[in-house]
Amino acid sequence: MTVIHLTLKIWRQTGPESKGSFKTYESGPLATAMSFLEMLDVLNERLILSGEEPVAFDHDCREGICGMCGAVINGKAHGPEKKTTLCQLHMRHFRDGDTLVIEPFRSRAFKLVKDLIVDRSAFDAIIAEGGYISVNTGGAPDANAIPVPAFTAEQALDAAECIGCGACVAACPNGSAMLFVGAKISHLSLLPQGQPERSKRALALVKKMDALGFGNCGNEQYCEKACPKGISISNIARLNREFMKAAFCSVEE
């Protein structure tokens, strides 16, 4: 088993209103098979034993599908590996003696709760505004009753991969949520089931996104690079198109 040692500079902040700062910890020996969150678990066990407050961080599935985990490692949301959530980032990608600066996702729309935990409920508020389709209750319809071209299904599924982790917002110099909203708009408006609410959805989601304090997209493309699910900025272009169609070609206001 290969073992490495890291120096960890972690953002510590006791609450939303308090002033935070970096605190430096030596990791002690780490197996390279450990995930990033397991590394934090090991550190926390030590902190608890020594009577210090453990580092607060979000997590749930630990298999890269729930979107709960996330922090900025040396300036990169979810760390240095491409298309990888923090929970799927392993110690083998670091070298013995590396220093890791670990910060929470930062943006006006994501209020810091504690240490590395930020409140991403702004995403839920956007979804509640129209990131859904309306269906009748009753027996499930036949799976293939409505034809969907294979390529369109692929595109919708690619967009549906978004796990709502917020790394796109964290990586954006403008704190913009366009990649997230673009993914939701694409996912729903590409499919036949998303058609009835298509225009309403585009207008409502953008309106809510603006109201929640996210910044304006500058087409800088940092989001796409940080996204653990490889959501492409072509989804932002689709959002721009959908919004234009809804604004100028629909009766919705």
Add this chain to the structure above:
Amino acid sequence: MSWILTILRSSIGKKYIMAVSGACLSFFLLSHLIGNSVSFLGKEAYNSYASHLHSIGFLTYILEPFLLFVFLVHILTGITLFIENLSARPNRYAVPGNERNWSASTMPYTGIIILTFLLVHLLNFHFITRTVSTAELVRTTLSNPFLASFYLFSLSGLTLHASHGFWSLFQSLGINHPKYNKFLQQGGLATAVIIGTIFILIPLLIVTTDSFLQ
């Protein structure tokens, strides 16, 4: 009509404004480039181009005010976006991630460079009482090494601005497709570099040669 204001005030609406005004400015830039390229054909051709241009009333009375309007819209919306975006992410990260997208991240700053340049440029060639031919005016003005280097610097800024802007305006309008994405991205960059290089050649040739526009 309040719906249109709602749309234009939204984050995406402001991007449409930047894209459409940016496209108008790009057309102006292209025609300005073609016009000034006549200088490579010699002093006589350049002077005759300039005097013909000034005799077209449509340009002075319709296009000039329109251009001013477009500039104002582009600049004011750009400044609004800049200020809004500054406050959308109040805290920066302690470690800047690598792979910076320089042209995109510097849009507001290269924009300010272009604006400053524009004012100096208009003072040099527009708001003056003419005594000599256009070719002579350009030659004597840009023979000043200080001014020539300012032109070189600003035109590099313009090239950087356009190298992101030309692609960005398509993306903002939703024009993005696997069939032509590469073309838009590389074509935009190439166009910006070509435009920048040709513009830069004018002050460069004036300070480095004795014969240009002479």
